[in-house]
Amino acid sequence: MKTLVGMSILITGGASGLGLGAARYFIDAGSRVTICGRRPDKIAAAQQTLGDACCAVVGDITDSDDRQTIITAAVEHGGGALHALINNAGNMYRGAITDLDEKALLDVFNTNVVAGMLLSGLAVPYLEDTEGAIIFIGSVHTRRAFPGASPYAATKAAVESLTRVLAAELGEKRIRVNCVVPGGVYTEINQRAGLFDDETALARLQGMASLHALGRIGTETEIAEAMAYLICAEWTTGATVDVDGGLGLGLSQG
Numbered sequence: 108m109k110t111l112v113g114m115s116i117l118i119t120g121g122a123s124g125l126g127l128g129a130a131r132y133f134i135d136a137g138s139r140v141t142i143c144g145r146r147p148d149k150i151a152a153a154q155q156t157l158g159d160a161c162c163a164v165v166g167d168i169t170d171s172d173d174r175q176t177i178i179t180a181a182v183e184h185g186g187g188a189l190h191a192l193i194n195n196a197g198n199m200y201r202g203a204i205t206d207l208d209e210k211a212l213l214d215v216f217n218t219n220v221v222a223g224m225l226l227s228g229l230a231v232p233y234l235e236d237t238e239g240a241i242i243f244i245g246s247v248h249t250r251r252a253f254p255g256a257s258p259y260a261a262t263k264a265a266v267e268s269l270t271r272v273l274a275a276e277l278g279e280k281r282i283r284v285n286c287v288v289p290g291g292v293y294t295e296i297n298q299r300a301g302l303f304d305d306e307t308a309l310a311r312l313q314g315m316a317s318l319h320a321l322g323r324i325g326t327e328t329e330i331a332e333a334m335a336y337l338i339c340a341e342w343t344t345g346a347t348v349d350v351d352g353g354l355g356l357g358l359s360q361g
Contacts, residue, residue, distance in 0.1 A: 109339040112137035115185020115237075116338070117177070119168050119226065120196030122149035124294030125244065127156075128327020129193060129334055134160045136335065141181035143168065144196070168196050168222040178229045189233035191240045191338045194223035194266075200258040212258050219262035224269065231282065238281040240338045243270050245288040245347060250355030267347050274345030283344035285337040290351025291315045291324040320353025 116133050120126040121142025130140045134157055141162040144150050154163035162184035166173035182189050200215040202208070227241050234241065246263035248256055270286040277284055291312050316323050333350040337343060349355055 109341060110137075111335060111339065114138040114190040114338070115141070115181065115188045116191045116193065117141045117143075117181040117189060117230070118193045118195055119143055119177075119223070122146065122153040122163070125289065125292065125327055125330050126193070126195040127153055129195070129331040130157055130161060132328060132331035132335065134158070139185050141177070141184050143173075143177045143180075168226055169217050171225070174222070174226050174229055178226070178233070182233055188237055189230060189239060190237045191242065192227060192230045192234065193242045193244070193334060194226065195244050196222070197244065197262075201255050202258065203255055204257055207258065215258050216262055216265075219259075220265045220269070223266070227273065227284075231277065231280065234282045235280040238341075240283045240285070241273065241277075242334055242337055243267075243284075243286045245270075245286045247288060247290055247349075247351050247354050249288070250349070250351070251357060270347060271345045278344060283337070283341075285344060286347040287330060287333050287337065288347060288349045288351060288355070289325065289330050290319055290349075290354035292327060292330060293324070315354070318354055318358055319351070320356050320358055323352065325350070325352050 111133055116138050118126045118130050118140060121130050122144040126142060130142050133140050139160055142153060143164040143166045145167050147165050150163045150165050154161055162180055164177050164180045166177045168174055197219045198215050200211050223243060243266045245267050248260035249264050249267060267286055270284055274284040293309055293312055312324055330350055333348055
């Protein structure tokens with residue numbers, strides 16, 4: 108099994124939430140990490156927090172020029188190498204099926220699915236050199252049906268299918284492709300979508316604790332641990348790993 112020490116890892120959406128938690132975990136384990144995001148203030152704050160082992164790039168993964176810039180920066184920061192790409196960036200869009208806006212629907216598919224596909228394509232030559240890994244981030248929305256969440260759920264179902272197809276396609280290059288499905292972990296995705304403020308988002312999440320078989324919400328570190336395993340495990344590909352405390356089991360609130 109590989110080790111994280113000395114690895115070059117690129118995390119999209121790495122300035123907050125799961126991405127920032129993963130960046131911190133990998134740096135503490137001895138990796139060199141490149142993060143990217145669209146908000147300069149968040150990127151600057153993350154860079155300051157993470158230190159010199161982090162390269163922070165302001166960029167939009169839905170923009171073709173920015174995607175190339177992000178890949179180039181990651182390879183340079185990694186000393187000419189890239190060992191793992193974590194397609195973590197994503198947006199939320201909710202609404203009744205009768206009220207969906209076409210542009211907003213296409214935008215969330217572009218961010219959550221298309222951009223990650225295209226960035227993965229750019230990463231392939233470098234990941235082939237290192238026999239590296241691609242990780243997508245799924246969602247418990249593919250395990251449990253939440254009314255009004257069809258746009259987001261559809262993007263995450265696409266990501267799970269994409270994981271298996273790319274694992275088959277890239278296996279001959281010795282590139283492994285896997286997906287992590289988190290349970291209830293605090294992030295800023297709902298706040299960015301304008302659905303809740305921070306306090307309300309956290310309260311709603313904590314209110315879901317009893318829906319998890321293990322009785323609590325999760326942490327960024329617990330998701331990062333699963334990512335680390337999939338980056339280092341040399342004979343695991345095409346897998347979707349639920350790291351959700353049992354939220355996807357469908358327990359009713361007691």
